[in-house]
Structures are given as structure tokens and as C-alpha cells.
Amino acid sequence: MNWLGKSYAKLLRNLPPKTLLCEDKAHNAKPENANSQNLLIQGDNLEVLKHLKNAYKGRVKMIYIDPPYNTGSDGFVYQDDRKFTPEQLSELAHINLDEAERILKFTAKGANSHSAWLTFMYPRLYIARDLLKEDGVIFISIDDNEVAQLKLLCDEVFGEGNFVEKIIWKKRSGPPNDKKIAAVHEYILIYTKNAQVLSLNLKERNEKQLSRYKNPDNHPKGKWAADNLMANVKGGRFVQSLYFPIRNPITGEEHYPSSNGNWRFNQKKMMNLLENNEIYFGEDGKGRPKLKRFLCDVKNGVTYSTLWDFVPFNNVASAEISNLLGNLNIFDTPKPVDLIKELLALGTNTNDVIIDFFAGSGTTAHSVMQFNAKDGGNRQFILVQLPEKTDEKSEAFKAGYKTIFDITKARIEKSAVKIRQDFPDTQCDLGFKIYQTTDNFRDHSDDEFSLEQATLPFVENLTEAQYHSLLTTWALNDGALLTDPISEVKLGDYTAHLCDKRLYLLETGFTSADLLVFIQKLDSDKDFNPNRVIVFGENMSSAMQQELNQAIETYSNKKNIVLSLIIRN
Numbered sequence: 279m280n281w282l283g284k285s286y287a288k289l290l291r292n293l294p295p296k297t298l299l300c301e302d303k304a305h306n307a308k309p310e311n312a313n314s315q316n317l318l319i320q321g322d323n324l325e326v327l328k329h330l331k332n333a334y335k336g337r338v339k340m341i342y343i344d345p346p347y348n349t350g351s352d353g354f355v356y357q358d359d360r361k362f363t364p365e366q367l368s369e370l371a372h373i374n375l376d377e378a379e380r381i382l383k384f385t386a387k388g389a390n391s392h393s394a395w396l397t398f399m400y401p402r403l404y405i406a407r408d409l410l411k412e413d414g415v416i417f418i419s420i421d422d423n424e425v426a427q428l429k430l431l432c433d434e435v436f437g438e439g440n441f442v443e444k445i446i447w448k449k450r451s452g453p454p455n456d457k458k459i460a461a462v463h464e465y466i467l468i469y470t471k472n473a474q475v476l477s478l479n480l481k482e483r484n485e486k487q488l489s490r491y492k493n494p495d496n497h498p499k500g501k502w503a504a505d506n507l508m509a510n511v512k513g514g515r516f517v518q519s520l521y522f523p524i525r526n527p528i529t530g531e532e533h534y535p536s537s538n539g540n541w542r543f544n545q546k547k548m549m550n551l552l553e554n555n556e557i558y559f560g561e562d563g564k565g566r567p568k569l570k571r572f573l574c575d576v577k578n579g580v581t582y583s584t585l586w587d588f589v590p591f592n593n594v595a596s597a598e599i600s601n602l603l604g605n606l607n608i609f610d611t612p613k614p615v616d617l618i619k620e621l622l623a624l625g626t627n628t629n630d631v632i633i634d635f636f637a638g639s640g641t642t643a644h645s646v647m648q649f650n651a652k653d654g655g656n657r658q659f660i661l662v663q664l665p666e667k668t669d670e671k672s673e674a675f676k677a678g679y680k681t682i683f684d685i686t687k688a689r690i691e692k693s694a695v696k697i698r699q700d701f702p703d704t705q706c707d708l709g710f711k712i713y714q715t716t717d718n719f720r721d722h723s724d725d726e727f728s729l730e731q732a733t734l735p736f737v738e739n740l741t742e743a744q745y746h747s748l749l750t751t752w753a754l755n756d757g758a759l760l761t762d763p764i765s766e767v768k769l770g771d772y773t774a775h776l777c778d779k780r781l782y783l784l785e786t787g788f789t790s791a792d793l794l795v796f797i798q799k800l801d802s803d804k805d806f807n808p809n810r811v812i813v814f815g816e817n818m819s820s821a822m823q824q825e826l827n828q829a830i831e832t833y834s835n836k837k838n839i840v841l842s843l844i845i846r847n
Contacts, residue, residue: 279430283397285371286381295328298747302712314709315658321715323635323662338409339630341416348395355388370372403435409469415625418467442468448587480579491573505571510541546843590614602692606673620647628655637661640689650706753777770795781808786817815845
């Protein structure tokens with residue numbers, strides 16, 4: 279698949295993030311959030327995905343996204359803040375100058391063409407694939423405007439052989455009257471990381487399906503439903519050994535398979551079934567034989583079909599939001615909670631991680647928490663939402679929701695309250711931590727940028743906010759989850775931070791005396807065993823760096839342990 283902008287999309291995929299991550303300390307310190315494993319991240323989702331890819335690679339079981347449909351009226355226009363010159367883009371993306379100029383023209387003017395939409399989606403899907411576990415699945419909502427292009431794009435990103443299915447969701451009860459033929463459906467494309475190991479769940483039987491199973495003869499195996507005893511003979515293939523009479527034990531009548539057919543089981547198996555009263559001859563005992571299919575013997579559910587007309591419509595989703603946020607008409611096409619819960623039932627188990635990087639109204643978080651409350655699960659959500667401004671004339675803005683992120687946050691909080699009311703005994707995680715992307719310490723223009731550069735610019739005298747943003751970003755980049763604890767470590771008068779087995783020395787003022795305390799702590803504290811010391815080089819003199827490096831080498835050789843020094847600038 280090729281389009282104008284593909285080379286640029288590949289470049290965006292590979293560039294390191296331009297931002298840092300910081301936490302909302304006040305929100306995260308609240309009792310309901312302090313120990314939560316759920317995350318809501320504010321920022322451009324491509325930046326956030328880049329921040330997450332090291333720590334969360336191969337950890338995510340399910341991704342659900344509801345991206346812009348590019349209908350022409352949904353507000354999608356291509357936007358990014360990269361400021362390349364044609365010459366820079368030509369060099370970085372390995373394209374000619376003419377193509378570079380054409381790409382920059384559509385990225386600058388806010389295009390909404392198919393090419394612009396594909397350029398927007400490609401790097402996000404590419405990184406999303408890396409986050410999935412081998413048996414992970416991604417569900418993508420889309421309509422007819424881009425479904426054909428999305429299918430081709432996903433075939434390239436995930437592999438054509440990893441296409442699972444295309445769900446058709448009936449989103450409204452009837453067509454609007456403004457068209458001759460109106461769509462009442464949308465699609466959900468399903469792809470997996472590795473189709474060879476994918477295992478999807480069955481759909482729980484509904485009351486109508488369960489009502490087929492009865493036990494009129496009080497059989498000890500319990501409820502059963504009558505099923506066909508004939509084999510599914512493809513092409514009229516006849517098997518002589520499966521053609522024999524079955525004798526009705528009450529009437530003595532003999533029954534043969536129908537013409538050009540066979541029984542499903544051999545004669546020995548049939549005799550077994552007869553002896554165990556597992557063949558049914560009708561209510562009067564005189565009908566043709568059928569198999570008693572016992573509920574206890576069948577799978578705990580039925581296979582999902584591609585037509586989903588059993589979940590609520592869009593208007594139900596609108597009512598769900600309105601009821602939580604105060605009768606506000608905020609979103610035109612939200613997804614109902616029960617739709618996402620069905621996807622969770624199909625694609626996840628109780629301890630899985632779910633990501634939605636087009637969070638919108640927060641339906642995915644609401645669905646995960648409600649599903650956990652219902653089945654006692656411990657699924658975790660990661661939602662990402664841009665702080666896109668709401669229209670000043672909108673009901674949302676007038677109600678105090680200045681950005682879509684504000685709506686996402688409020689929806690999660692209010693749905694958690696509702697779930698506590700509906701499931702008072704639940705022990706599931708109903709909190710969430712908030713992080714957000716923040717500008718780097720100084721403007722870092724793209725004319726200074728290269729693919730090899732992934733370090734931070736020099737900044738003197740870090741503020742507390744800068745310090746913690748740097749610490750959070752580096753810890754995440756080094757493989758720590760955002761919910762992993764980062765603890766203070768006192769080394770004399772110096773404060774370091776420990777995350778997993780990585781010790782961060784980011785502040786100024788590290789001295790020889792502090793180094794001595796560090797070595798002593800390694801000797802005396804059996805719980806203190808870092809394997810890497812990571813230093814913000816601009817805040818430590820070269821002489822001190824050399825002294826620290828020498829001490830670490832000497833100690834690790836003496837103790838025969840793994841301990842290394844990393845200097846970052």
C-alpha cells in the first residue's frame with residue numbers, strides 16, 4: 279500500500295518523543311487513586327505511545343480505538359507540530375525534494391484527504407502493535423468512509439494473516455429519513471499480533487439459548503437439548519460402517535440414517551448412548567432418534583457471529599453520558615458501555631491490560647471498571663486523550679468542561695461512583711492515576727533534530743517539576759511501568775531515586791562524601807541492590823563522574839556483581 283505521506287509517517291514512527299511526562303500529584307495522592315493501576319494520560323496520543331513503548335511492549339492484551347472516521351464533518355484535519363524544511367525532510371525520510379514539498383504542503387494546511395488520514399493513523403497503529411502481547415487483539419471502530427483504506431493499512435502493519443474478522447455493529451434501530459438509503463451500521467476491524475496463538479472467548483449464552491435446555495425425563499446429567507444424530511456428510515460421502523439400524527428400546531422399531539447419509543457415531547458408541555438414555559425418540563417415544571446434547575457437556579458459551587445486533591444503539595450511549603454528566607448533549611456518536619464490554623468479554627481475561635488511545639468520553643474506562651465489578655476481574659485500563667478544546671457555544675463548555683480531556687476525567691470519576699452504588703461489595707480498582715505530556719525544558723526545533731538524538735537538552739538548575747518530569751520520563755523509558763513505585767534514597771546530604779534496580783542521580787551536589795555513603799549502603803543494606811546508576815551528566819562534574827565510575831567498577835569487580843554507570847545529557 280502506498281500513499282503520499284507514507285515516508286513521512288514512517289519517519290514520525292521512528293522519531294523519539296519531543297515531550298516529557300509528568301504526574302498530577304494532587305489527583306494521584308487521593309486515597310482512591312494512590313494504589314490504582316489504571317491510567318489516564320493527557321497528551322497527543324502519538325507522543326504518549328512513544329513514551330509507553332519501552333515499558334509496555336508486549337504487555338497489552340487488548341486495544342480498542344474509535345479514531346476519527348474522516349467523514350468530512352467529524353472535524354478531522356491532519357495536524358502535527360513538526361517543523362521540517364523540505365531539505366530536512368528529504369534527507370531524513372530518504373525522499374526527493376519534490377515529494378517532501380508536497381508532503382509538507384498537506385501537513386501544513388490541515389488536510390483531510392485519504393492520504394492525510396493514513397499518514398495520521400500509520401505511526402499510531404505501528405507502535406500500538408508493539409504494545410500487544412503475542413495473543414493480543416486490537417479492535418478498531420470505523421465506518422464506510424475509511425474502512426477499505428483501514429483494512430489495507432492494517433494488513434500492512436499487523437500482517438494480512440493476522441486479520442481476525444470484521445464485525446458489523448447495528449448502531450441504530452432504523453435509518454434516518456434524510457437519505458434514500460441510509461447506513462444503520464458501523465464496523466469493528468479485529469487484528470491480532472499473532473494469529474497462531476490467538477484464543478478468543480466464547481459468548482455467554484443468553485436466556486433464550488439456555489431455555490432450549492430442559493430435563494423432562496429427570497436425567498442425572500441434567501438439562502439437555504435434542505440435536506441431530508446424522509453426520510454432516512460433505513459432498514454426499516458415504517461411510518458403510520456408520521450405516522446401521524438403531525432400535526427404539528420401547529417400540530422395537532429400527533431406524534436407519536436418511537438416504538445418502540451416516541450416523542455421527544459408530545455402532546459401539548451408539549449402543550453406549552442408548553444404554554445411558556442419551557438418545558431421544560420424541561415426546562411420545564415413537565419419533566426418529568436424536569442426540570441428547572447435555573448442557574454440562576457443551577462449551578461454556580457460543581461462538582460470536584460477525585453481526586452484532588444484540589448490543590445497545592448509539593442513543594443509549596448518549597443517555598449513559600448524559601445521566602452521568604448532567605443531561606448534557608456532548609458527543610454525537612459515543613459508543614455504548616455494553617458494546618465495549620462485549621469486546622472485553624471476547625478478547626480479555628481477568629488480569630489483562632486494555633489501552634484506548636482515542637479515549638473521547640471515557641467509555642472504555644467505564645466499561646472496564648463495570649466489567650471488573652461484575653466478574654471480579656482485575657483488568658487495568660490505560661486511556662489517552664488530547665486536551666482538545668470544546669466549542670465555547672457547546673453545552674459541555676458552558677457546564678465547565680473546557681476540553682475533551684476534562685470530560686474524559688469527569689466521566690471516569692462519575693462512573694466509578696455509580697459502580698460503587700451498583701456493586702457495593704466490589705473490591706475492584708475504581709481509581710486512576712493521571713499523567714500528562716509536558717514541553718521539554720526548552721524549545722527544541724526540528725532543524726536541530728536527528729534520528730540518533732534521543733537525549734534531553736541541557737538545562738541548569740532543574741525546578742522540582744522539571745526534576746520529577748525527567749525522573750518519570752527516564753524511568754518509563756528504562757522499562758518501569760507508570761504505576762511502579764519510585765522511592766527516595768538518602769545518600770548523605772544527597773537525595774537519589776530508586777526504581778526497580780535503577781538508581782537515578784539527577785540533582786546537582788553529589789560529592790565524594792555522598793559516594794562513600796552509597797558504597798557503604800551497598801555493603802550494609804541487603805535490600806539495596808541496584809544494577810544501574812543513571813546520572814544526569816549536566817548536573818555532575820566530569821571529575822565526579824570519573825570518581826563515581828571508578829568506584830562502581832572497583833566495587834562490582836570486588837563483589838562480582840552487575841553494577842554499571844550510565845551518563846545521560
